[in-house]
Each structure stands twice: as C-alpha cells, then as structure tokens.
Amino acid sequence: MTSALHISANQWRTSVLKACVGTLVARGIAEDIADACLALLALQQNPLQPLLGCLNTFHPSSSDVDGVPDWPDVGATAHLGSLQVLKFGPSIIDMAQAGIVCNCDIDSMILLLGLAQARLHSHDMQLECSRDGTNWQTIDGAISSGNVHSGPETCWLRAQKAQSRTPLNMTNLPQPRREDWVSLQQFADQIMVPADDSNRADAGAGLTDND
Amino acid sequence: MSIDGSVELKQFEQVELRPPSTVMRLERMGSFFPTRLSFLRSLLRRLARDGMGLKRTAFKLDDDGFGQAVYDVMLDGQHYALIAYSQALAPEDRTDRVIAEAWDTCFILFDGQPGPNDISRLEGHATQQEAGQYDERVLVLSRANKSVRLFDHVVERLADGQQPDAEMIGKIGYLMRTTAVYGNGKFGMADRAEFMDRPSLSQPFRLEMLTVYLIREFTLDLVNHVAAARASQNGKAGSAELADQFRRQLGIGNSTGLGMAPFLVGHPVLINNWMLVRETALARVRAVETASQSTRQEFLNLLQQTKAHLQQWQVDGQFEQDRIEKLRHNFNEMIPQCESLSQQVKPWDKLLRACEDGSSSLQELMVSLILEPNGDIIDGLCECMEDTFGPKLDPVMNVDEVRQILTRHYDWAMQIDLTEEDQTAMVWYVSEEKAEPRLGARAKDNKEHREMPHAIPRKVQAFAADLQDLDGTTLLGEVLMRHPEHRDIARRVQTVSNHPFAEIRDNLVADNVRPIDLLRCKLSFFGASKFDPRSDRWTRITLYQGAPTARELTVENCGDVFLPAFEVDK
Incomplete structure (x- = not known):
C-alpha cells in the first residue's frame, strides 16, 4: 500500500473548484481560483494554506453592491481599497487586462498572483506586479521569489x-x-447531498444487476 | 509529407455543415450510432498499423480463475501493462451500480512494466477502486463483473469439449461488463497532460479504450483457463478452446449511468471538437461526386450487415424495442433506394437527403453508414478531437458584442418560458455516495443550493436580463465585477461563439429531459453498440463486439467492426 499522498493536477483543480463552490464562492470565480492554484503549483508553490485561509473567512452574505469598486477608464489608475480575492480577484485581473493600473489591499496576494499567472497562460498577454507602484516585476518572477506572503498585502x-x-x-x-x-x-x-433511499432512486438504476 | 519534409495540407471539398440547431438536440444526439471516427475504431487502426506486441507476462490464476494476470503491450517504444486482479464475489454483492464496493475483477493500466512489488502493492488499492490511492504510474483504473449466465455457460460447454451456443453469445455479447473506467488524474493517477506528448496517446480516451481492449483479451483467456481446470476436475482429457468466431463475437459490456452525463455539459470545447469532426467528415463525404466501384460495393455489403445488426438488436425495454423495430422497418424499406442512389452523382448526399423525412435514428444511422466506406477522406480528422486549451473569458469584450452572441447562439435558450414549472422541474446534484451525479425533482427536497450548473437556459436568461439596460460600450469585465454570479455563463457564452457545437440546445432541467440521450451520444463516440437502456438514466452497451482480437488484428481487418452482426446456426 502506498502511504504518501499523491494528488494529480486534475484532483487539485476539481477539489479546489468544489471547495470554493461548497463555500458559496460564485462558480465562475471558483473556476478561476482553481486555475490560479494550478498556475501556482506549476511554479512549485503550494496554494493550499492561503486558500484555506480565504475559505475560512469567506462570507458570501456580506457581499453587496455598495462594496463593489468603481471601474475607471482605460489608462487610469484604480485605487480599489481592501478586497477579498474570492470575491474580486478575477475582476482585478480583468481590470488590469483592460489596461487599468490596479492598486489594492488584497487578503491573499499569492492567490491574486496565481490568478494573474493563470491568465497569462490562457491569453496572449503579459502582466506585471509591484508592492509599491514603483518597482515592477513579472508575475512568475514574483511568485518564484518566495517573498510573497500568504496573508494580506498591498499589490499593484x-x-x-x-x-x-x-x-x-x-x-x-x-x-x-x-x-x-x-x-x-x-x-x-459541502456540495454533496446526503444519501438516502429517495435520492438513491434518482440515479435511475436498480440496486442489483445480475445477468 | 513532401520531399523536403514539410507537411502538405490536403484540401478536401465539403458541403455546408449541418447547423448546430439541427445537430445539438438531445433527441438527435440520443440517436447517434458509432462511426469509424469513434475512439475504439481509431485505436484499432493505430494498433494494427503500428503493432502492439501483446504478451501475457503473468497468469497466476487458480482453478476457479482467481488470482492475477499481466498483459504487456508496446506503443511507440513504450511499455504499458494491464494488471488484472480476479477474486471471488458473492452473488448478492454483484451490482453494476457505482456505489458497489466489490467486483469480480479489478484492473490497472500501468505505465511501464510492473515488478512483483508493484503488482502486490497495487492489489489492495485496485480492489477498493475509488477508495484506493494511486500515483502517476497508474494510468487507468477499472473493474468488471461477469455476465454469470454466459460465463458459466461457456465454461460448461468448453469443459465438455463443445463450443457455446451461438445465439446466446450473439445476444449477450460479452463475458464481462465494466462498471467504471477511470483515467485522467482521478484518485491520484497520472494526469492526461503528462502523456499527451506521446503520439499514440494524443486522442481522447485512448488509454481507456486500450484498457477495455486488453480486458477483453483477459476475459477470453480466463474463460479458457477455467474451462480447462473444470475439464480436469471432471476427469476429462482436455477442454475445447473457444473458437475464433466466438472470440470475435465477444466484446466487453459496459453499464453506464448518470455519471457520464455531466461530462458533455462540463467540457464544451471538447464536445464541440468531437461534433465538429463528425459533421466535417459528413460534409466531406456528401461532397463526393461519385462512388468508386469498390466503395459502392463496400457500402452495399454494409447495408446487409446493418440489416442483420438491426435484426439481432433486441432489448428488454419496450420503449427502446419499439424504437428499434420502427428503425428496422424503415431501414429495410430504404435498402432498394440506397442501392440505386449509390450509383448516382453525389451519392452520399442523396442518400442522406433521402432520409430527411425519416426519424432521427434513421438519419443518424445513415450518417454512420455513409462515413464508413470513406475512410480515406475522413480518418485524418481523428487527430482534431482533443481540446488543449478549454474555455476562456474575454473581459474586454463589450456588452453589445455579448448581446450579439446571445442572439446568434442562444435564441433557443431565450425562447424557453421559465415561468412554466415543467421547465425547471428537475435538479442535477451530486450524492455523497461515491460522488454519484443524480437527477431529482426540484420540489422534492432542499437540493437547489447544491445544484450542478446544468440549467443553461436559466443562467443565460438571467445574464441577458442583467445586460439589458446597460450601455453597449460597457466592458464585460465591469459587468462581472457587479455580477460575479454570471462569470461562468459569460465564459461559456463567449466560448460558444467560437465553438458552435459546444452547447446542447435543450433544457436539461425540464421535466421531460431524457439523460439517456446524453449517454448514448457520448458512448457512440467511444464506439459503443447494442445500446440497451434499462431506464431513461442507465444503459448497457457493448464495446469491441465483432472486433478482431489481438492475435488476429491486421491492417486489413481492423476496420471490420461496424455494427456487429453474426450468423446464428440454429
């Protein structure tokens, strides 16, 4: 029997997706977070602890329209304030992709950079990040530097x-x-429905099947 | 290849593709038959062309057939091994449901040549299936149960020095049924991406199809082995070997339920590519001006084979049996017309047009039939069925452009009246029992917050409603910042704009949805035949029935797999 855990890329992706959806993160954001985790793994960064931290503090009911940042014109700089990556992470990347310079205090910079890195692999584009808006570096360079904390940080x-x-x-x-x-x-x-005789029948098959 | 080594792209004439509004309907998809583009067919061609060097490297089974066996094959210079574990199973534990916890046989497709330690180490995991733990050297995990009725019959006959009953072989068609074939990183196995660069494995479900083919070899060896032991126990000098004609008539059964259905919704680009290849192949064949004498003769032979197949295709369910009988009648009526039209200009186009007033089943049977003798112009399309990138979102697209996509590709979804209860009557969800997908009544209990994302029309209409009053120049990214709940459907809508066959154009949560249609569509791409639905959510099928076994597989006979039909001596 093998005792060491071996988690495949497919398992990583499906488990992160399900965990986010189970925590009531919007499915489209959950899909992006799952891809972000794969992008981090490909750079030998384990995303699990920062993700668990975000999942533990995620409260879907606290989302309201008043908390949504304004979307400025292309070329402007957006000062977005304090944001949760599981609510706005993909939108921050959208904004940067649209040509807006983004500045925010994010609850997990490593996951935000993972989102950026994943976007580079799905689109023909390049993004840069900075902690102070002055010294810029590539996303993969920042991730691989090992200097990104799992907790809140200012990010450009x-x-x-x-x-x-x-x-x-x-x-x-x-x-x-x-x-x-x-x-x-x-x-x-949390996405699973507990089994009972009623929903067991929803599979539409008999309980035994000999021939 | 040209003389300087560059690839010459051969151009083929083709007619206009059938539109997604015709093809991507559940009722039609549920009428698909396997084609020569199906995954098991392209695998057999590859194995025949390149050879597989099948060797049985271990066969440690007791007289009852319990123990271990290993089969080694070589593709592109790389070894792969099927490890089979056979064990005793009480009849009351034998069930094809995914929730089963024990099986007659369990299988692993191993990357390389397993040593004795690998074989014994993996046994405890393989026999637990989903509860086991695997690593990147395990490529595929599967299990199968005996058709006890047929297996015992064949053993008894062979042990008695006789061959089995031909009618029984043809009707059941397999000694074992697989109840799951897992790959692509499940339970810690190797991810598909890890072996995509191996030329033999670059097509979808290639390793899964190889596994099933090798399981078939094992079942044939197993039944001979048990029969020989039984003959010895009975004091006989020896048993009969299962004759080649019967070896070929025995495929592998498969029992499939709802677990397969969400795949088609969850992989829109992949499904687009499968459908697009199938429709492109059809468009090429329909453009052919005249059929050569040999092509026409092959087609005429296929007509007779199909007639015999339909005659021998019997199922227990009355709804399906009625459908088969209607198809059988309509097809037999068409045969003289087929013989005549195949001599005319644009024969294949005319043949398909001749079916236009018939059922979807008749039309799709004709699609498979006219593709079959035209491999020289369509087989290369099999290389285009993979998806290497998946869906992606473009947040810089503006709202006007999104609205145009909705108008062009989702008119069918926008027209559904979701205030009618029957249009939202059902809910897809995942049970905690082995993560089995299920389909239940929405009103029955509180599952809605755990609903799988298959209610596409509802999502599309909600997305469109939130776009309605926006300035057309607003960027999609800005919309999604305010409405993150639309992010998944926005990505899907944009994907469909470039992949028109990606979306099933029916409401999968309506009360009249028949998941069996989804199953049949996917299984037809695998190459399954003899669909035998046991309900509207679960079917048995056979794979490789009629296909050459490994020891007789050649370039000449590898294509001889179309819709199995057998002569039955009474």
Whole structure:
C-alpha cells in the first residue's frame, strides 16, 4: 500500500473548484481560483494554506453592491481599497487586462498572483506586479521569489506588452500536507447531498444487476 | 509529407455543415450510432498499423480463475501493462451500480512494466477502486463483473469439449461488463497532460479504450483457463478452446449511468471538437461526386450487415424495442433506394437527403453508414478531437458584442418560458455516495443550493436580463465585477461563439429531459453498440463486439467492426 499522498493536477483543480463552490464562492470565480492554484503549483508553490485561509473567512452574505469598486477608464489608475480575492480577484485581473493600473489591499496576494499567472497562460498577454507602484516585476518572477506572503498585502498590477501564451508544466507538482488536504475536502463535501433511499432512486438504476 | 519534409495540407471539398440547431438536440444526439471516427475504431487502426506486441507476462490464476494476470503491450517504444486482479464475489454483492464496493475483477493500466512489488502493492488499492490511492504510474483504473449466465455457460460447454451456443453469445455479447473506467488524474493517477506528448496517446480516451481492449483479451483467456481446470476436475482429457468466431463475437459490456452525463455539459470545447469532426467528415463525404466501384460495393455489403445488426438488436425495454423495430422497418424499406442512389452523382448526399423525412435514428444511422466506406477522406480528422486549451473569458469584450452572441447562439435558450414549472422541474446534484451525479425533482427536497450548473437556459436568461439596460460600450469585465454570479455563463457564452457545437440546445432541467440521450451520444463516440437502456438514466452497451482480437488484428481487418452482426446456426 502506498502511504504518501499523491494528488494529480486534475484532483487539485476539481477539489479546489468544489471547495470554493461548497463555500458559496460564485462558480465562475471558483473556476478561476482553481486555475490560479494550478498556475501556482506549476511554479512549485503550494496554494493550499492561503486558500484555506480565504475559505475560512469567506462570507458570501456580506457581499453587496455598495462594496463593489468603481471601474475607471482605460489608462487610469484604480485605487480599489481592501478586497477579498474570492470575491474580486478575477475582476482585478480583468481590470488590469483592460489596461487599468490596479492598486489594492488584497487578503491573499499569492492567490491574486496565481490568478494573474493563470491568465497569462490562457491569453496572449503579459502582466506585471509591484508592492509599491514603483518597482515592477513579472508575475512568475514574483511568485518564484518566495517573498510573497500568504496573508494580506498591498499589490499593484498592470498590463504589459502582449506575449505568446505557453502551456503550464504540470509535472512533479508539490504535494499537500495530509491535514490540509482533508480540510479542503471538507469544504468540497459541502456540495454533496446526503444519501438516502429517495435520492438513491434518482440515479435511475436498480440496486442489483445480475445477468 | 513532401520531399523536403514539410507537411502538405490536403484540401478536401465539403458541403455546408449541418447547423448546430439541427445537430445539438438531445433527441438527435440520443440517436447517434458509432462511426469509424469513434475512439475504439481509431485505436484499432493505430494498433494494427503500428503493432502492439501483446504478451501475457503473468497468469497466476487458480482453478476457479482467481488470482492475477499481466498483459504487456508496446506503443511507440513504450511499455504499458494491464494488471488484472480476479477474486471471488458473492452473488448478492454483484451490482453494476457505482456505489458497489466489490467486483469480480479489478484492473490497472500501468505505465511501464510492473515488478512483483508493484503488482502486490497495487492489489489492495485496485480492489477498493475509488477508495484506493494511486500515483502517476497508474494510468487507468477499472473493474468488471461477469455476465454469470454466459460465463458459466461457456465454461460448461468448453469443459465438455463443445463450443457455446451461438445465439446466446450473439445476444449477450460479452463475458464481462465494466462498471467504471477511470483515467485522467482521478484518485491520484497520472494526469492526461503528462502523456499527451506521446503520439499514440494524443486522442481522447485512448488509454481507456486500450484498457477495455486488453480486458477483453483477459476475459477470453480466463474463460479458457477455467474451462480447462473444470475439464480436469471432471476427469476429462482436455477442454475445447473457444473458437475464433466466438472470440470475435465477444466484446466487453459496459453499464453506464448518470455519471457520464455531466461530462458533455462540463467540457464544451471538447464536445464541440468531437461534433465538429463528425459533421466535417459528413460534409466531406456528401461532397463526393461519385462512388468508386469498390466503395459502392463496400457500402452495399454494409447495408446487409446493418440489416442483420438491426435484426439481432433486441432489448428488454419496450420503449427502446419499439424504437428499434420502427428503425428496422424503415431501414429495410430504404435498402432498394440506397442501392440505386449509390450509383448516382453525389451519392452520399442523396442518400442522406433521402432520409430527411425519416426519424432521427434513421438519419443518424445513415450518417454512420455513409462515413464508413470513406475512410480515406475522413480518418485524418481523428487527430482534431482533443481540446488543449478549454474555455476562456474575454473581459474586454463589450456588452453589445455579448448581446450579439446571445442572439446568434442562444435564441433557443431565450425562447424557453421559465415561468412554466415543467421547465425547471428537475435538479442535477451530486450524492455523497461515491460522488454519484443524480437527477431529482426540484420540489422534492432542499437540493437547489447544491445544484450542478446544468440549467443553461436559466443562467443565460438571467445574464441577458442583467445586460439589458446597460450601455453597449460597457466592458464585460465591469459587468462581472457587479455580477460575479454570471462569470461562468459569460465564459461559456463567449466560448460558444467560437465553438458552435459546444452547447446542447435543450433544457436539461425540464421535466421531460431524457439523460439517456446524453449517454448514448457520448458512448457512440467511444464506439459503443447494442445500446440497451434499462431506464431513461442507465444503459448497457457493448464495446469491441465483432472486433478482431489481438492475435488476429491486421491492417486489413481492423476496420471490420461496424455494427456487429453474426450468423446464428440454429
């Protein structure tokens, strides 16, 4: 029996997606967060602890229209204030992709950079990030530097010249700690409907099938 | 290839594609038959062309057929091994439901040549299936149950020195049924991306189809082995070997339920590519000016084979049996016309047009039939069925452009009256029992907040409503910042604009939805035949029935798999 945990890229993606949806993150954002985690894994960064931190503090009911940042004109700088990555992370990247320089205090900079990195792999574009709006670096450079904390940080993002997309290298991915993986599964399990005789029949098959 | 090594792109004439509004309807998709583009067909061609060097490297089974066996094949210089674990199973534990916890046989497709430690290490996991733990050297995980009725019959006959009953072989068609074939990173196995660069494996479900083909080889060896042991126990000098004609008539059964249905909704680009290849192949064939003598003769032979197949295709369900009988009648009536039209100019186009007033089943049967003798102009399309990028969102598109896509591709969804209760009567959800997808009544209990994202018309209408009063120059990104709940459907809508066959154009949560149509569509791309629905959510099928076994597979006979039909001696 193998004892070491081996989590494939497919398992990472589906488990993160389910965990986010189970926590009532909007599905489209959950899809982006799942891709962000794969982008981080491809750079040998384990996204699980920052993600669990965000899931633990996510409250969907606190979302309201008044908290939504304004969308400025292309070329302007947007000072977005304090934002949760599970609510606005993909929109911040959208904004940067549209040519707006974004400045925000984000609850997980590493996940935001993961979102940016994933976007580079799906679109022909380049993004840069900065902590102070002055010293800019590439997204993968920032992620790989190991200097990005899992907690809140100030982040600047801007688009740079177009760049051809390259596929993610999904071999030899970092493996999670077993207890973290179990925690993620507990979030993911919230999408499941408990089994009973009534919904067992919803599968439309008999309980035995010999011939 | 040209003389300087560059690729020459051969151009083929083609007529206009059938529109998605015709093709992507559930009723039609539920009428699909396998074609020569199906995954098992392209695998057989590849195996025949390149060889597979099948070797049985271990066969440690007791007299009852319980133990382990290993089959080694080589593709592109790389070894792959099917490890089979066969065990005793009480009849009351034998169920094809995904919620089963024990099976007659369990299988692993291993990347490379497994050592004794690998084989014994993996046994405890493979026999637990979903509860086991795997790594990147495990490519596919599967399990199968015996058709006890047929397996016992074949053993008894062979042990007695006789061949089995031909009618029984033809009617059941398999010694074992798989109840799941898992791949692509499930349970820690290798991700598909890890072997996509191996030329033999670049097509969808290639390893899964290879696994099933090797399982078939194992079942044939197993039944001979058990029969020989039984003959010895009975004091006989020896048993009969299962004759080649019967080996070929035995495929592998499969029992499939709702687990397969969400795949078609969840992989829009992949489904587009499958459909687009099928429709492009059809458009090429319809453009052919005249059929050569040999092509026409092949078609005429296929007509007779199809007639025999339909005659032998019997199921227990009355609804499906009525459908088969109607198809059988209509097809037989058409045969003289087919013989005549195949001699005319644009024969294949005329043949399809001749079916236009018939049922979807008749039309789709004709699609499979006219593709079959035209491999030289369509087989290359099989290389275009993969999806390497998936859906993506363009937040810089403006609202006017999004509205245009909705008008062009989602008119069908916008026209559905969602205030009618029957249009939202059902809900797709995932049970905690082995994460099995299920379909239940929305009103029955509180599942709505756990609903799977299959209510496409409802999502589209909600998205369109929130776009309605916006300035047309507003960027989609700005809309999604205010309405993050639309992010998934916005991505889907944009994807469909470039992939017109990506969306099933029916309401999957209406009270009249028949999930079996989704199952049949997907299974037809696998190459399944003899659809035998046990309800509107669950079907049995056969794979590889009539296909050459490994020891007889050649370039000449690898295509001889179209809709199995057998002569039955009574």
